[in-house]
Amino acid sequence: MRTQNKTNGPGGKSRIALAFQERFADEASFIKTWFENPVATGAVSPSGRFLSRAMARYVNAASEGPVVELGPGTGPVTQALLERGVDPYRLVLVEYDLAFCGLLERRFPGVRVVQGDAYNLSKTLAGILDGPAAAVVSSLPLLNRPEPDRIALLADAFGMLGPDGVFVQFTYGMVSPMPRRRAQTVSFTAEASQPVWLNLPPARVWCYRPASAPLPPKASAAQRLVRNIKKHTNRVRDEILETRDQLGTRIRLAKDRVRIDIAGHGTRVRDEVRGNPALEIIRKFNERRER
Ligand SMILES: C[S@@+](CC[C@H](N)C(=O)[O-])C[C@H]1O[C@@H](n2cnc3c(N)ncnc32)[C@H](O)[C@@H]1O
Secondary structure (H helix, E strand, O other): OOOOOOOEOHHHOEHHHHHHHHHHHHHHHHHHHHHHOHHHHOOOOOOOHHHHHHHHOOOOOOOOOOEEEEOOOOOHHHHHHHHHOOOHHHEEEEEOOHHHHHHHHHHOOOOEEEEOOHHHHHHHOOOOOOOOEEEEEEOOOHHHOOHHHHHHHHHHHHOOEEEEEEEEEEEOOOOOOOOOOOOOOOOEEEEEOOOEOOOOOOEEEEEEEEOOOOOOOOOOHHHHHHHHHHHHHHHHHHHHHHHHHHHOOOEEEOOOOEEEOOOOOHHHHHHHHHHOHHHHHHHHHHHHHHO
């Protein structure tokens, strides 16, 4: 057991000075790792505490089973999960970088650190989890990987989750990092947080559940309603943004309507638009307004 002194730490330094020193050291080791492997590291500095807390909020500390964290780096999200009340012995951290693994082991006693590839999750965690997981919390730089790899990761993670389990992911991007194509092999529901502006760069947290996942038993009718409205709004907005990215800047979002300008794009694009449920909804909405 470590002893703690409220005012002074090792070397007589105040706890505030030590916290700054630790943060500085984390920034330095992050930048070093980023120089060595920018694609896998995916960020030049660790997530801030507002983003880390926003991630941890999606985890029910009272639930049962392991909580798996992917890409913990120097541990800001791990710290937030512990502060949320997740028992350290439930935490399983999967980190690729050896130096980060050593640091995590020193910093978080009781937590299990697994050095390995999160994109090969079943194999990396073979024989390690002692039951269905309550959550998989990921800070992996997903956008650096092709879409099929991301979907394969989600499917793999879903296979480890218990009935109320969630897959939590942050992104600096505008749309869901898990693509919602019709031909995808795993169906899921997605819920997005408000943007976390107090992070550099600002980010958003996405929470994914298997499509058939039941609502939490305690959700009241009002909670169900709010959740469904949010889900629907996020889905439509997400599909609009995704389609806009595919078509260039031909879809303009205005306050109360969406303009779809596909002139010059030919029949192929028109077919894509016709098949997109979000755009169908918007097209009908615009038609009604124009009558
Ligand atoms: C964007 S950083 C996030 C670090 C930390 N969670 C944070 O929020 O500051 C991504 C982390 O994922 C790790 N990582 C990248 N690819 C990985 C993989 N395939 N398997 C396991 N960890 C990986 C990197 O080493 C890095 O620590």
